[in-house]
Amino acid sequence: MxxxxxxxxxxxxxxxxxxxxxxxxxxxxxxxxxxxxxxxxxxxxxxxxxxxxxxAQQPPVEVWCDATMTEQQQEDIAAYLAADSNVLSFTMLTPEENFEQLKQSMGQDQSALDNFDYAKLPYVYQVKLQDPDLAEAFVAQIKAFPGVTQVDMAESVMQxxxxxxxxxxxxxxxxxxxxxxxxxxxxxxxxxxxxxxxxxxxxxxxxxxxxxxxxxxxxxxxxxxxxxxxxxxxxxxxxxxxxxxxxxxxxxxxxxxxxxxxxxxxxxxxxxxxxxxxxxxxxxxxxxxxxxxxxxxxxxxxx
Amino acid sequence: MIEFDHISMAYAPKAPLALSDLSFRIQDGEFVFVIGQSGSGKSTLVKLLTCEEKPSAGEVYIDGLALTQLKRRLVPYLRRSIGMVFQDFRLIPTKTVYENVAFAMEILGASRRSISRQVSMVLSTVGLRSRERALPNELSGGEQQRVGIARAMVNNPSILLADEPTGNLDPVNSESIMALLEEINRNGTTVVVCTHDREMVDRMQKRVIEIADGRLLRDATRALYGSGDKYLLDIEPAAVPVSEPAGQDQATAQPAETGQPPQNHRDKLFTSYDYYYKRKSR
Known part of the structure; x- marks a missing residue:
């Protein structure tokens, strides 16, 4: 034209x-x-x-670890979580902290736990994920780490x-x-x-x-x-x-x-x-x- | 040259024929009246020439170009070689006289200077130079038709096709419009006028092609309108129309002899977009 x-x-x-x-x-x-x-x-x-x-990021994935895990194992897991781009944030609860939470959750009956050996409680990582779609893959990978005994995920909520x-x-x-x-x-x-x-x-x-x-x-x-x-x-x-x-x-x-x-x-x-x-x-x-x-x-x- | 070669035309497959086995030739530079009652097929004839419709059978040739084989996108280029004049003038009411004529040249992409020169010239020819800033509704019917003719002429078409050009005009205005058309014809343009203006046809005494019920009733030179032999000055058989070409050398009208233009010539026309431009500048 x-x-x-x-x-x-x-x-x-x-x-x-x-x-x-x-x-x-x-x-x-x-x-x-x-x-x-x-x-x-x-x-x-x-x-x-x-x-x-x-x-979706709210219900965290809980990674339970053996109470007897070494510091090296803890560091490995922490390093992995820090490097994974799908991990939004994570916190680690020591057996002591878990014991405190447990006590608080029992309210008036917490005296029942007075003689409880908290050292038997696991280390727990609370992990927030970016994309709930990738949760299963994440679980599979984190389970492979030595010291990890159990991974709790609110699966139905995620789905x-x-x-x-x-x-x-x-x-x-x-x-x-x-x-x-x-x-x-x-x-x-x-x-x-x-x-x-x-x-x-x-x-x-x-x-x-x-x-x-x-x-x-x-x-x-x-x-x-x-x-x-x-x-x-x-x-x-x-x-x-x-x-x-x-x-x-x-x-x-x-x-x-x-x-x-x-x-x-x-x-x-x-x-x-x-x-x-x-x-x-x-x-x-x-x-x-x-x-x-x-x-x-x-x-x-x-x- | 315009040639209708055994044209039959129906608007729908089972509809009655609007044109039936119609054949005639119009040589370059002729002035021809096409007459017939309403519904006789005059308008169909015009539509075939402008490629608005295609015939059911037969072929229409313009300068050896077979119109049924013309590709749709080339139709506008064909229309640029045909100036159309309508009964209802068909001017654009929001444009001035000058703009109404100029836009026919704008379509071709002409330069502003050549538009200005050419439009002024045709407006002078039709005697409306002084009214070029007027809007159509400020003009009389006769003046509006002059603008219509100016628009049809501005691109120097080889054919001027007028469909009932005096249908909406009084006798005085009709007279001057016809005089204008005659003058255009004298300058070499083929003029085809569809009309049922009896007085006009009788006075002008030009070639008359009469159509009735889609068939060719008569094709006579220097004829009168009336139906029946007593009105005819002389009668020519349809197959051999006597033409009055203005300055036309019969020997150059080769395709007329064979009815088919040379193949290579026609191929050239079909393949070239520029054909109409070239012909115009010739």
């Missing part, structure tokens, strides 16, 4: 926008609302995913959490596709209206010898521009709303008795997700704007 034709297409697309201000406004509003919904959805699903992850994460991911994908299709059709309809009002013009252009590409490009550019503006507006809205909510829920919260469910433990800071929803919105805005326009013009272009 010649440069002059490209410039003409850009000029025509801008003229289309200016000459049909109400239609443009309606299209931009629709895209903005759809992408706002999409943005909120992305933000919520990212946070839900994070919540599940945080919860459930893995399932929940998978569901959250699948649900995200499904809702994402549904929203995408809906937005595409809404934009296609908006553009169809705009094209319909210019059907006569397109018809004349065909008779004068305009190629399909020549007719199509201004509309596609127009759609792309509308999609981009909608994406920027919706991103700004999501950004603003999220920041406001984040400040209220996380920064403003002094104390909490929600434990792990306290927002500050899992709500992601804006800096971590802003670029995700801005990129997704921009990509989708451009895609649905351009594809919607191309779909709508196709019908009227056949003369």
């Amino acid at each position: 010649k440069l002059r034709k490209i410039l003409t297409a850009i000029r025509d697309s801008l003229l289309n926008i200016v000459r049909h201000p109400l239609l443009t406004l309606a299209s931009v509003t629709t895209v903005t609302l759809m992408l706002l919904l999409m943005g909120v959805f992305i933000v919520v699903s990212l946070n839900a995913g994070n919540l599940v992850k945080v919860v 459930k959490l893995t399932k929940i994460i998978n569901w959250v991911n699948a649900g995200t994908l499904l809702a994402f596709i549904i929203l995408l299709v809906i937005s595409l059709f809404i934009i296609a309809n908006m553009v169809r209206l705009s094209v319909f009002s210019r059907a006569e013009e397109i018809n004349i252009m065909k008779y004068v010898g305009a190629t399909n590409a020549y007719i199509r490009w201004p509309y596609i550019l127009e759609g792309t521009l509308i999609g981009t503006v909608g994406a920027l507006l919706s991103s700004g809205l999501v950004y603003g709303i999220y920041q406001w909510l984040y400040q209220r829920l996380v920064t403003g919260q002094s104390s909490s008795d929600l434990g792990v469910l306290a927002p500050r433990n899992f709500v992601l800071p804006l800096s971590q997700l802003a670029w995700i929803f801005i990129l997704v919105n921009l990509g989708l805005g451009v895609l649905i704007g351009a594809a919607g326009s191309a779909m709508s013009v196709r019908k009227y272009i056949k003369v």
Whole structure:
């Protein structure tokens, strides 16, 4: 395509926008609302995913070791845990500490343990894992260390959490596709209206010898521009709303008795997700704007 | 040259034939009226020439180019060699007179300077130079049709196809439009006018192709509109139309003799996007 034709297409697309201000406004509003919904959805699903992850890290894997294990063996295990990238954190409880915990857990009956030889209690490593999916592999490896007698893992909890994460991911994908299709059709309809009002013009252009590409490009550019503006507006809205909510829920919260469910433990800071929803919105805005326009013009272009 | 070679055309497989075994030739530079009642097949004929429809049987040739074999993406290039004039003018209401004519050149990617020069020239030809900033709804019907003709002429087409150009106009305006078409024809452009404007046809006394129920009823030079022999000045059999080519050397119209243009020539037309550009600049 010649440069002059490209410039003409850009000029025509801008003229289309200016000459049909109400239609443009309606299209931009629709895209903005759809992408706002999409943005909120992305933000919520990212946070839900994070919540599940945080919860998944809570029930630690307990590695029980022989009470008679050597210092060298202890160091080996500690070194391994420190090196494993899936290990978020770990603490070691000595037999003494375990004895104290046991005593406390017995409450008023703790005098029964007065003559108990705590040296018979095991060393215990409490390990928090990054990814519950990899828990089994971790257990298999840690069991191979000399001195390790038993590994306790809340297996059923882990499995459930893995399932929940998978569901959250699948649900995200499904809702994402549904929203995408809906937005595409809404934009296609908006553009169809705009094209319909210019059907006569397109018809004349065909008779004068305009190629399909020549007719199509201004509309596609127009759609792309509308999609981009909608994406920027919706991103700004999501950004603003999220920041406001984040400040209220996380920064403003002094104390909490929600434990792990306290927002500050899992709500992601804006800096971590802003670029995700801005990129997704921009990509989708451009895609649905351009594809919607191309779909709508196709019908009227056949003369 | 336009050639209809045993054209039959139905809009749907089992629909009645809109055109039935229609054959005629129009030489370069001719002025031809295609007449017939509504539904006789005039509009179908126009649609076949602009490749809007394809015939069910037979072949339409324009300058030896078989239109049924023309690839879809090449259709726009064919249309650039045919200027179309419509009964309802078909001007874009939001564009000025100048813009309405200029956009036919913008489509071709013409430079701003050549657009300005050419548009001013055709607007002068149709006598609307002074109204170039007006919008179509500020013009009379006759003036709007002049803009339509200017738009059809601006790319120097070899054929001007007018579908009921005076259908919406009063006799005075019709007269001036026809005079304009005649002048365009005198400059070498083939002009085909579909009409049922009886007075116009009778006054102009040009070649008349009459279609009734999709069949060729008569093909006569210097004819009148009326149906029946008493109206005819002379009758020519359809197969051997007598043409009035303006400055046309009969010897150059080789394809007319054989009915088939040379194969290599046609191949060249099909394979080259640039064909229409080249021909225009010739």
